[in-house]
Amino acid sequence: MTTREQEFDAIVVGSGISGGWAAKELTEKGLEVLLIERGRNIVPGQDYTGEHQPPWHFPFRGVGDRRAYDRERPVQRQCYACTEGSDHFFVKDSEHPYQQNPQRPFSWIRGYHLGGRSITWGRVVPRWGEVNFAENARDGWAPDWPIRYNDIQKWYDYVEDFAGISGQTDVQYEAAPYGKYLPPIQMNCLEEHVAQVLKEKFPHIGMMSQPTAVLSRAHGGRSACHFCGPCHRGCSTGSYFSSLSSTLPAAEATGKLTKLTDTIVAGLDYDPKTRRVIGVRTIHSKSRVRGTYRSRIVFLNASTLGTTQILLLSRSEAFPNGLANSSGVLGHYLMDHVMGPATRGTYDLFNDRMPVGNRPIGIYVPRFRNLNGKETDFYRGYGFQGGAERLNWTRGMSMPGFGKNFKHALRGPGPWRFALSGFGECLPYYENRVELDEKRMDQWGIPQLRISFQWGENERRMAKDMLDQGEAIHRAAGAIHIERFSELLPGGLTVHEMGTARMGRDPKSSVLNGFNQAHDVPNLFVTDGACMASSAAQNPSITYMALTARSADYAITQLKSGAI
């Protein structure tokens, strides 16, 4: 049953980081935009029910309702941010199932609600550098990126200026160039010490305060961070970038935005005569009422795998294997960042100093390996994230002792500990893929996704180097005790899933062109993580923002010129 057919200039599917940007850019440039979100509406502030709650207000004191998680969120709970106070921003796996290859599992972390994962994201925003865009061509692991750093540089400036990025601007790193930043949130004394040791003993490795989408001072009508700590519970002062605090209000201010929540996109209608998407088919998640919406252009921003699912579902005679998939690469080359391998040093330094206030970020060590060509036994590289802290009361759970002395020892801050956790580039492998499982439907009758993912030999070699380099840094900095954690987490848990509808110069080996426009379907744009042709090692969201703003600008030009 079709309830309505309505015409818009543009339809944006998804309201997370990239969808919010698409809605903002397209409305501000004069288009009437329909934004479709599959999850529920969120009222900023009011729906941040965990924000600023003391621990005793949570029934499980913040640990989370384990048995409910076992039942409802067995995958989502693996993400550190899915816990009491924030678990309502993660889907129930039981209501939104997907299939994993048991030998090649993938943890798909999702948030179905207005704003998507922009509420719970990590907010770390290093830019990609020239090396990252040039590397596919250099080593041949994937087809060349159709763009270079200088194509996107001004768009990084543009989105950073609006989002409000705090970060250091004293050293220009090749694999994390700084941009238009607010002052950094400072490193603490142990971090400064390690940074100094690096300068003296490892001049090729730099360390800085993480570039972050958290405001170090008021910006764009939003307040500076108040250092409460758990950003993933939501931020009623809008002190970090989210769609809800930033892009959606801007889009709404134009008067040109229509929002639909609880509306699932079941597929896109394609007209082979005009080679255009002519309709977006929807199902209301509660009433099950179906609809079709029409627009001149469509932006897919449903998150990497959500977007690819929509394309795979949009089959027609012209595209029997999914819309815009004449290349056959749609669904392939899924990537995430290597995470898990880490080192941790305990330090007997600065015992009369401690951080006060809960800093929402840590340190960033930009990639330092293979910048000028392969010089290790692996390709590409990794960065470190982490930082120093004084242990808190939770150390009491494993600290021997009891009684007055035990209690007194836990009253003060614990020893300093410094963690360096690798975030590594993942090569794009054809076998790491997502497809439709035609036998398993979700509750709306839509075929579920089946995901198959595995780290390769290159990622394992890189992981070893993360441990060796991290240990060498701790040793040089004077750690009294060093621990190594060697396990790679399953794919998906870095929540940087990307690829599966990649950009490229050649329509035979890529889905999208250099402006995120489908080679096969000129009025279709994909600007979320699905578009990525390689993963670099940097946290990707700022790049999605810049690509989205750039693509929206191009789409408008194309519309105006009559090309689409």
Next chain:
Amino acid sequence: MTLQPSAISRRDVLSMAGVLGVALAAPGFAQSSAAPLLTQVDLAVIAEIADIIVPATDTPGAKAAGVAEFARMMVSEWFVLAERQRFLSELHAFQQQATTQHGKAFLELSAREQQTLVGSVLESAERRAPASKEKPPFIVLVKRLTVLGYYTSEIGAAEELELNLVPGKYEPCARSGPDTHAGSTGFRNATFSAT
């Protein structure tokens, strides 16, 4: 995602792997509701042990903070059946040990006797613990529940430690001295493991 300093405890990494196992195999939650629960005596014993671990000093201790009730809730609502059964059977064996050694029930021992017994059982468990691959004995679980329950209670978080839910500023290198009370909240929620 971001990685905070505290974000990579080995337990986190392992529990992630463990959870994945649960996700792929059949979860064990289904049987838990029919399991035996803590008696009033069990609860009183846990309250005494908790108060020995975190006693009243210049601030109230575990008893005043309601740790036993928190432990009861966790054992009944959070532990899975096998964990609860093991916890209860070891708790009862501990009570039996008191009776065997002193000829009277744990709750009837003097404060000093209770403290000595708890101390010796806990110390021997903690001596074994680092090298041991066995599951943590109940006394270690009571200790973990005590620490979690106490420092997340209003007394523990706001009287014993410094509670500042909205600090408003960040001082990267403030002074700390012998009288400093550390902050009770952070970027991440606490984690707990019964295994």
